[in-house]
Amino acid sequence: MAGLTVAALGVVGFLGYQAAATAPDHPTQARPGSHASQSKEKDKDRGRQKKKSTALPAASGTGERVVYALDDKRVWLVGADGKATRTFEVGPSPASPDPGTYAVTSRNEGGVGSDGVQVEHVVVFHSEGGVVFGFSAAVDGSMPDPNARKRTGAVRESRADGSALWEFAEVGTKVVVIP
Structure with missing residues (x-):
């Protein structure tokens, strides 16, 4: 019985580790040029574009x-x-x-x-x-x-x-x- 408890705790711990590593509020370090790094750059660009959008567009009548x-x-x-x-x-x-x-x-x-x-x-x-x-x-x-x-x-x-x-x-x- 103790062996099953230890095994179950091991599985739960592993699943918790996986969830923490992939959760959006636990970002991992991205290497320059990696997909994650490129995604972060795109997010920064979107943020810059969003700031521009608050100005009244010139061709709006x-x-x-x-x-x-x-x-x-x-x-x-x-x-x-x-x-x-x-x-x-x-x-x-x-x-x-x-x-x-x-x-x-x-x-x-x-x-x-x-x-x-x-x-x-x-x-x-x-x-x-x-x-x-x-x-x-x-x-x-x-x-x-x-x-x-x-x-x-x-x-x-x-x-x-x-x-x-x-x-x-x-x-x-x-x-x-x-x-």
Whole structure:
């Protein structure tokens, strides 16, 4: 019986060692030029790119508008003077509108999103092929699943950002979607 206990402890210890060595919060030293080293360099590059994305893109139109950058997953609220008053990250859904200029067509204080989630501050700016594109904030703070099979046009932001967009974007406000 003691032999089985010792063997079991040995297996548990080995499995714990393997888990600790491969866990993301226990990084291992990477040799220069190794795959892990290259991955870290790519992560650093992504971080640099992300910092750049907070600046209002030059080719995003003029005047008062909402700018939605698909690749950056970011929105800017731009005043009449052409200066961004707020920017924030968003969570896109499986469907995205084509780049172009749209206008807010409707607003709704709350309801259920096309993905079945309770939402507030819904600002709709386009519909195409049965998909309605708009900004909203999930009451529970969740973001849409970009890999979901159902094509929805929900662009989700935090509740605070949703409130700011709601105050900014009245019906008729320009929405510029860029790649």
